[in-house]
Amino acid sequence: MTDERQKRFSELIEADRERHRDLGWSGTLLEYLDKVREHPTLARLAHERLWDVISAEGLSDVRETEDPRLRRLLGDDGLRLYDFFRDEFFGIERALDQIGRYFRAAAQRGEESRQVLCLIGPVGAGKSSLVEKLQRGLETAPPLHAIEGCPLAEEPLHLIPKHLRPEFEEMLDVRIEGELCPLCRHRLEEEFQGRYEQVPVVTVPISRHGRRGIGVVPPVDPNNQDTSVLIGSEDISKLDRYSEGDPRVLELSGAFHVGNRGITEFIEMFKNETEYLHTIITATQEKFIPAPGRHGTVYVDTVIVAHSNEAEWRRFRGDRTNEAILDRLVVVKVPYNLRLSEEVKIYRKLLDRSSFEAHIAPHTLEVAAMFAVLSRLEPTSKCDLTTKLRLYNGEEVVEKGKTVKLDPRELHEDAPREGMEGISTRFIMKALDGTLADNPGGIHPINVRETLVQMVKGADLGDKERDRYLDLLRDTVHKEYLSILEREITRAFVYSFEEQAEGLFQNYLDHAEAYVNKTRVKDAGTGEELEPDEEFLKSVEEQIAIVGSAADGFRQEVMAYLWASSRRGDRVDFKSYEPLREAIEKRLMSSAREMSRVITRARTRDEEQRKKYDDLVGALIERGYNEESAEVVLRYAANNLWKD
Secondary structure, three states: OHHHHHHHHHHHHHHHHHHHHHHOOEEEHHHHHHHHHHOHHHHOOHHHHHHHHHHHOOEEEHHHOOOHHHHHHHHHHOOEEEHHHHOOOOOOHHHHHHHHHHHHHHOOOOHHHHOEEEEEOOOOOOHHHHHHHHHHHHHHOOOEEEEOOOOOOOOHHHHOOHHHHHHHHHHHOOOOOOOOOHHHHHHHHHOOOOOHHHOEEEEEOOEOOOOEOEEEEOOOOHHHOOOHHHHOEEOHHHOOOOOOOOHHHEEOOOHHHHOOOOEEEEEOHHHOOHHHHOHHHHHHHOOEEEOOOOOOEEEOOOEEEEEEOHHHHHHHHOOHHHHHHHOOEEEEEOOOOOOHHHHHHHHHHHHHOOOOOOOEOOOHHHHHHHHHHHHHOOOEOOEOHHHHHHHHOOOOOEEOOEEOOOOHHHHHHOOOOOOOOOOOHHHHHHHHHHHHHHOOOOEOHHHHHHHHHHHHHHOOOOHHHHHHHHHHHHHHHHHHHHHHHHHHHHHHHOOOHHHHHHHHHHHHHHHHHHHHHOOOEEOOOOOOEEOOOHHHHHHHHHHHOOOOOHHHHHHHHHHHHHHHHHHOOOOOOOOOOHHHHHHHHHHHHHHHHHHHHHHHHOOOOOHHHHHHHHHHHHHHHHOOOOHHHHHHHHHHHHHHOOOO
16 A cells, blocks of 8 residues: 555656656757747736736636626626636625736736736735735746846847847747846856857746745835845945946846746835835836946836735825826725625635634624624615625515615715725634634534624724624624524424425415416315415515505516516526515414424423424534534524514
């Protein structure tokens, strides 16, 4: 067995080595020219390279998505969805579309190719994760072809003299842009006596940790802002061997040199002093930066991506002396996600990366996500926050038997800063991690909500903000969870809930259709024709406050909606028309409520009640609970849901 494992290890190592061997290449500029003639994309600029990375995995129009909620929310906006971002970023489709549009335009060498992509948003919204995703994409792309030994891994076509470039561009079907760095220019003259066709060319893989193709600029102490971090320096230890003007004294190891032909990231860019950022002006528009000392300039081809929190951005933008830099920014706002279902996906993604093995009861992540999203929403006079939460999630909301006719996009337009403040994903994950660490037997909505309450109490917040968050947890989230829990227990208690709901739906349709068309209902068993059962119809409709004269209109609406659905070829079931679905579920819940109340609240149970209680626990376990969490939520329901 050990020999077999070692053989598999060896095969994996050799296959990987062979793959890298195939990607490796070395030759002269003359040989490289032949490669470019066959594959002109080898000479792509940085923005083109990144656009190819993003677009290679596929993209689609939001109107073509199979997700009906997403079509309903964003279908009229004409956004593009990028598979490159799909499994890691959730609920920020507009920001991702703007990022994609930036690279699509920059790849065509438009004005965007000479602009900084600047991501602005609250802490923990995913700005740095987006940049890391771009960097990882570059690392998986084919290696660069570069002049051997060049500290910038620069494009070999820079060796071609300017007066010959038009002819070479025509033969190679490429545009040659850029100049040799001072070190390569010196080597060309001294080592190769100007015979540029003999200069060696090699492949170089992009690597953040290897400092090739990915440069990173952290925030610098304002009292110690050394521009060598950006543009390198002179090695004074070499001045005893070379003259001050000799390029061999240069250390071209600044972030712009490292990010040449790839990406240069500015972390929390606006924490730096303006003077420190002036290098960006020429690095974007003219694509050159000053060389250290008296060595002229250095051409750089790099995608500059900056990110910053909104507070620093507002301060920087408010200073008119920063206009030259502001004019070179393409700003993309990256807000917190505002869709409940997408927030849950974020938590699942992050938990999947951890080593926690404790059980997570159903709706636990949903309750945490509900608190996070509610904290990010701005109140409106048009609806309450819970309704807004559901509308933003693409749900149909029913109130008093009518579907709420509010457009989520209009609601968001009324609150343009929505998503730029509130509880961060990081805050929620710390609560989940802490609860998981303290409860190896598993976590459930009740103990996670309590952890969140304690964290909010201990957080460094203003009194008004703290009170608002506590009110959300203790009132809004509490009530919503009780509503979820009642449906959950009813579905577990009522045997074959879906089948019973569907049977109730079909029965309602038969009688409603007969009532609307003034016909009779044919009994399936006896074949006898009967009058429509108005009492039965009322017992369903009153669950959503449809009473009296409103019943006639509701029945006509149901029949018209479902008839139109069947004409379109849509599947018609009890979930098809949201108001009727809610009425049917509430009807089943009311029929099960009293028995559920009795068996969950009883301190001592007779044999029949014990059996029903055990069956209820078993049904909850089948729905994803473990025994402990099932017992906890039933006790919680007994104490909070079915009070005497």
